Structures are given as C-alpha cells and as structure tokens.
Amino acid sequence: MVARIAAPLRRYLDTEAGSAGLLLLATLAALAWANSPWPDSYDRFWHTELSITLDTHTLNLDLKHWVNDGLMVFFFLVVGLEVKRELAMGELTDRRRAAVPLAAALFGLVAPAVLFLAINPSGEAASAWGVVISTDTAFLLGVLALVGSHVPTGLRLFLLTLAVADDIGALTIIALFYTEDLDLVALALAALGIAAMLFLRYLHVWRGPAYFVLAIGVWIAMYESGVHPTLAGVVIAMFTPAYPARREQVEEAERLTRAFRQSPNPEYARAARLSIERSVSLNERMTRLYHPWTSYVIVPIFALANAGVRLDGDTISDASTSPVTIGIVVGLVLGKLLGIWAGAYAAVRCRLGEFAPGITGLGLAAGAALSGIGFTISLFIVDLALDDPQLADEARIGVLAASVLATVLGWGLFRVAQARQGDMPGRPLKLDPPVDPARDHIRGPLDAPLTLVEYGDFECPFCSTATGSVHELQDRLGDRLRYVFRHLPLDVHPHAPLAAEASEAAAAQGKFWEMYDRLYERQDQLTERDLIVHAYELGLDVERFARELVESRYAPVVRDHVISAEASGVGGTPTFFVNGVRHVGPFDAETLAARLLETAPAA
Structure with a gap:
C-alpha cells in the first residue's frame, strides 16, 4: 500500500x-x-x-x-x-x-x-x-x-x-x-543576492555554479545581519519553483532526444540533457541531490x-x-x-x-x-x-x-x-469509509437497497472477468442494486495507476462510466497515448484531459481509494463488499446475488 x-x-x-x-x-x-x-x-x-x-x-x-x-x-x-x-x-x-x-x-x-x-x-x-x-x-x-x-x-x-x-x-x-540584533545593510545585501538568483532564473540560467556562488554570498550576508544564517537555506527553498511535469516540456524533451538519436552530436546532446532537466521542477532535482x-x-x-x-x-x-x-x-x-x-x-x-x-x-x-x-x-x-x-x-x-x-x-x-x-479474526471486514454519493462513483439508483462495492484495477484480468459478473447482476437486480467502483492499482500492473487517474480525469468531464467500460474492454491499450485516444473517441476535452494526466491532478483521489482499501482489509483485486461487508469466496453473479439478498437491510 x-x-x-x-x-x-x-x-x-x-x-x-x-x-x-x-x-x-x-x-x-x-x-x-x-x-x-x-x-x-x-x-x-x-x-x-x-x-x-x-x-x-x-x-x-x-x-x-x-x-x-x-x-x-x-x-x-x-x-x-x-x-x-x-x-x-x-x-x-x-x-x-x-x-x-x-x-x-x-x-x-x-x-x-x-x-x-x-x-x-x-x-x-x-x-x-x-x-x-x-x-x-x-x-x-x-x-x-x-x-x-x-x-x-x-x-x-x-x-x-x-x-x-x-x-x-x-x-x-x-x-x-x-x-539577534539586525544589521539592515547586511540584510539588504542578502535580499539582493536572492533577487539576483531570481533574475538568473528569469534569464533561463540553469547551471548550478552561478547559483552556488550567489548562495554563499547570501549566507555570509545573513550571518553578518544577525539573522541565523541557516535560514538562508529556507529562504532559497521558498523561491525554488515546484510544479508537476508539464506536458509541453516533456514533449520538447522527447523531440530533442529523438533528434539526438537520429544525429548524435554535442549540440543536440546538450540541448536534450537540459530539456530533460527542465521538464522536472528545480525543487525536486535539488531535493534528490541534497x-x-x-x-x-x-x-x-x-x-x-x-x-x-x-x-x-x-x-x-x-x-x-x-x-x-x-x-x-x-x-x-x-x-x-x-x-x-x-x-x-x-x-x-x-x-x-x-x-x-x-x-x-x-x-x-x-x-x-x-x-x-x-x-x-x-x-x-x-x-x-x-x-x-x-x-x-x-x-x-x-x-x-x-x-x-x-x-x-x-x-x-x-x-x-x-x-x-489481533483480537479480531483476521483483517477488517467492514467497508471503511462507507459509500458516500458525494465522493464515490455509483452506477444505479443512489438510494437502492442493495450495495456492491468493488476494489479493482484496470489492468487486472480477473477484474475484467468480474465486470461481466457485475453487468449480469445489474440486469438481474435492476434498480434494487447500486454498484460502486474504487481504485486499487497494483504494483504488478505498470499501467494501472495512470489508467485509474485517466478514469478520474474523465469523471471530471462527466464520463467516468464511459471511460470505465472502455478501459476494461481494451485492457491491452492503457499507455498514455492509448488513453488520449480513448478520451478523443469519448468526446472529451483532450487538451484538458492530457494536461491533468501529466500533472497527476487526480493522483490524490486514487491514493485515498488505496488508503480506504487498506483500512477495509483488502488484499488484492478484485475484492467485493456486499452491503458494507467484505465478501470472501467466489464472485460469480449467482453467488454475489445470493449474498446481496441474504444480507439485505431489513427495510
């Protein structure tokens, strides 16, 4: 998890x-x-x-x-x-x-x-x-x-x-x-050094030595100012840009890398390297380094x-x-x-x-x-x-x-x-948190008396099989059933996390279930390019969809689902919860229907 x-x-x-x-x-x-x-x-x-x-x-x-x-x-x-x-x-x-x-x-x-x-x-x-x-x-x-x-x-x-x-x-x-007592002249010099670093960034100077020399100057000025000099590190960090990878920069890096592969030379090598570095925020690169x-x-x-x-x-x-x-x-x-x-x-x-x-x-x-x-x-x-x-x-x-x-x-x-x-028999059995129409994806009437929740993975072949069971259940039980899907992308499926985020990006445009059905129908087409094609064919705003994927806009939503899976005792995919209780055993339509009716609320 x-x-x-x-x-x-x-x-x-x-x-x-x-x-x-x-x-x-x-x-x-x-x-x-x-x-x-x-x-x-x-x-x-x-x-x-x-x-x-x-x-x-x-x-x-x-x-x-x-x-x-x-x-x-x-x-x-x-x-x-x-x-x-x-x-x-x-x-x-x-x-x-x-x-x-x-x-x-x-x-x-x-x-x-x-x-x-x-x-x-x-x-x-x-x-x-x-x-x-x-x-x-x-x-x-x-x-x-x-x-x-x-x-x-x-x-x-x-x-x-x-x-x-x-x-x-x-x-x-x-x-x-x-x-300690402030020396305003030294503090002004420190501020000037920070401003010079920002100006270098404005000029698109990305090499480290220039920033390092200015950082030493800022440290000395802050030491002389009476402000504890270690705070120079904090101030520099606060002015260091942090942002998700931007699609246009990633595509530019890909274009320059392709050019270098086709015609290897020092100029293309330098341009490709710098473009790759710029596609990741300076904040993350500095954190990784220091x-x-x-x-x-x-x-x-x-x-x-x-x-x-x-x-x-x-x-x-x-x-x-x-x-x-x-x-x-x-x-x-x-x-x-x-x-x-x-x-x-x-x-x-x-x-x-x-x-x-x-x-x-x-x-x-x-x-x-x-x-x-x-x-x-x-x-x-x-x-x-x-x-x-x-x-x-x-x-x-x-x-x-x-x-x-x-x-x-x-x-x-x-x-x-x-x-x-440890006093409890095995893993937790109850769904945590309960179904919330404001947060969950629900197929069927919101007030249906029967509730089936699935934790699934778009690259999991067993989940695809289970989806057939779910469709059969919906045909059999009709408006008495509401079906809820939550994400649990597994590490063994490399495309599953991005597919989960893609479904959430589609949900933001009102087409979660259309994307859900398409992803399970085409489990062999889950690369980024495939997902963008799916978005285009579903009539989504492709530019917005692609931007939100690159920015990992909906990664926190997927992470919340993963956390809820752990809290609910989920050990893999697919895992079903029947009327709020984890189902153990076969998940064919006949078994799930019987279990749903057996545990139906008294009302």
Whole structure:
C-alpha cells in the first residue's frame, strides 16, 4: 500500500527512515566520546577555530559553529524544499485534506511551549521554550519503519503532513524569536543576492555554479545581519519553483532526444540533457541531490557535534531536579501527545476535515507520542537559546531523555493497538469509509437497497472477468442494486495507476462510466497515448484531459481509494463488499446475488 504513495514522497520517506539508524549511531558515538577517559578532547576538537580570510575580512568560527551555522544550511534547505513541494503540489494543497494535521501541528506547537513556560516562567531558562516545539522527522520515520505494517498508510501520511507543518512552525519560530540584533545593510545585501538568483532564473540560467556562488554570498550576508544564517537555506527553498511535469516540456524533451538519436552530436546532446532537466521542477532535482547528503552525512555530523554531554553523577543529579530538563521532558513527551491528539479531534469536531481511513484514537495517540522525539532542531535551538554551559547541558540531557521516553511510549501504544487488532479474526471486514454519493462513483439508483462495492484495477484480468459478473447482476437486480467502483492499482500492473487517474480525469468531464467500460474492454491499450485516444473517441476535452494526466491532478483521489482499501482489509483485486461487508469466496453473479439478498437491510 505504501508503494502507491507518490514517488518523490516515497523517496523522501525511504531516505529519512534509512538515516535514523546512522543518526542514532552518531548520537551514541558523541555520548561515548564525551564520557570517555578523554572527555576534554571532545570539547577541544569541536572548539578548534577555522578562519577564512579575504583581504581584510575574516570569518572566524569554531568547528561546532561551522557545522551548526554552515553545514546545517543544507539541512534547512532540504526541509524548506519539502515544505514548498507539499504546499505547491502535495498534501497541503488540499486545505480540507490538510486541515486535521495542520490543526494537530498547531496545537502540538503551542501545548509543549505552554507546559515548558509553566515550569520555567522567567530567567534565561525561559528562552529555551523553542526547544520543545519540533519533531525529528528522521527518528519518527525510523521508528515507524521498525513498527512496520501495523501502522496504517493513512496514519503515516497524517504524521508526515504533521511533520511538514511542524517544520513550518519551527522555522518561523527560529526566524522570529531567535534572531539577534539586525544589521539592515547586511540584510539588504542578502535580499539582493536572492533577487539576483531570481533574475538568473528569469534569464533561463540553469547551471548550478552561478547559483552556488550567489548562495554563499547570501549566507555570509545573513550571518553578518544577525539573522541565523541557516535560514538562508529556507529562504532559497521558498523561491525554488515546484510544479508537476508539464506536458509541453516533456514533449520538447522527447523531440530533442529523438533528434539526438537520429544525429548524435554535442549540440543536440546538450540541448536534450537540459530539456530533460527542465521538464522536472528545480525543487525536486535539488531535493534528490541534497537530501541523501543531509540525511546520511550532515545531520549525523551535527549529532556528533552537539549530543556529547558528560553524564557523570553530578550532571545527572543536577539535571534530574533542573526545571529546564523537566520542562523539556514534560513539553516533548506530554505536551506533544496532548496537543496533537486534542488538535486533531478539535478539527474533526469543528468539521474542518476528517480522519483518513484506518486512523483510530489509539493509533493517533501512538503517532502523537512519537512526535515528541524532538532531536535535531531541539538540539539546534539549545545552541541558539542558552549561553550558560550548565543550562545548555541540562537542556541537552532533557532532549535525549525526552526522545527516549517518547520512543518507548509511542512504541508501547502501537503495540497495544496491534494487540487490540489481533483480537479480531483476521483483517477488517467492514467497508471503511462507507459509500458516500458525494465522493464515490455509483452506477444505479443512489438510494437502492442493495450495495456492491468493488476494489479493482484496470489492468487486472480477473477484474475484467468480474465486470461481466457485475453487468449480469445489474440486469438481474435492476434498480434494487447500486454498484460502486474504487481504485486499487497494483504494483504488478505498470499501467494501472495512470489508467485509474485517466478514469478520474474523465469523471471530471462527466464520463467516468464511459471511460470505465472502455478501459476494461481494451485492457491491452492503457499507455498514455492509448488513453488520449480513448478520451478523443469519448468526446472529451483532450487538451484538458492530457494536461491533468501529466500533472497527476487526480493522483490524490486514487491514493485515498488505496488508503480506504487498506483500512477495509483488502488484499488484492478484485475484492467485493456486499452491503458494507467484505465478501470472501467466489464472485460469480449467482453467488454475489445470493449474498446481496441474504444480507439485505431489513427495510
């Protein structure tokens, strides 16, 4: 089921989950180094100064700040790119779909900060309230990967959307509350550098070196301005275009590639390569380039530089009674759980949105508990908020302790949820969500007393056979039957996802069932060109149809059907639900008709 998630999102998830183990190893290595027989070497190494001098201008930072202020720019660049992608073409484009995780993220930012400030109302410690606001996406996805298939796809997507919204809040808070005195001249120079990058884009300059030089200039200007220089990565990401592949650009790339194949020469090779690159948004290309580096190199180095806390008896004793440590643990472990859980349910109660299929109260609580793993950005804000070394060490201990407790609590709640599900005989049997005429494709009277729901795949030969059964059922039962079709394109059928989106594009023009019948009649004609021919012969607006296919306009609709299939216990295609209950056994017309009449509502 997870394989049906959009490819860029799937790559993002895989990289984050894979990096969690390396991040954990780097953290343990930092702790081991700081508590070894040579603890002073840890501080000496990371406080080694490294200077860059240009004429009379010198930039002098120790290694730790080169990591925190320099390398972490790439981390915040990748975070910003993912935020921009989700806002432009991901989960956050559908405001109703995103309303519940957005509300949960907002409550999950406020509740931990309130609890922390209740314990640390004043003094330097109060400035560390930002430590408890953020979730570490890598650790969160790493734990979800260990929990495995027991986490519903709907909950995974909910938590990822929550993490993206959480990142937006954290970045905003860093910019607004952890910025030193501003140098307006330097800030203006940074803005000028951003404007120059936009001008290069306007001139269709796509090569990286020019942008890299300008990005270094923007970073230096932001460092001198008093704004934390890592925010340069966020600003650059927000101005990086994110869009689905455009049909005309794909066709241009195809034309130039064909020209190169017919007449190989350097000029055609360069033109074809550049056109292929331009057909994919710069956002996705930069994410693909930098995300592995940040996840597998930069963030582990950051953990190695920041997680080294001496855990001797005195330090642990002081931390156990420190309001800073207690406030961080309470904020991350309890505040995140209560805030996210309350925010999600408040959004649903206020009818701002609804839970995806498969999300239960206990599963939501487990995911909310795991969101209390606030490692990377939490340690980052410790360095910004606290100048007192003792307070900073107590805060780091609080972050480490809270991350462990949140992991154990979330893991435990998932196991309880799994045990409860294990008491049920096999997979879920009831259709989730129920049939909704406003959302489902229905053939037959909307108020018919008998309901047959099929999860199908346009490339599945068994579904084609089942379609014959459905037609026979409709002839036999007439207006007493309403038939509902939901998508479940399987990985073994490469053309099925696009065919499903094509049927939804036809539905947008009022011809879902005409396209449905045609696709099953011609299962050997499901390529993009074939689908466009089908649209033409059905009298659709072909230009609109093709554009929506290229833009994957209806991929979220298909994904919702896949999520509902998982929540309903569907294991393959075709799968039928007879009057809301999953049918097990033969699906010939005689068997289905008997089952429909046996389970008919009393009315």
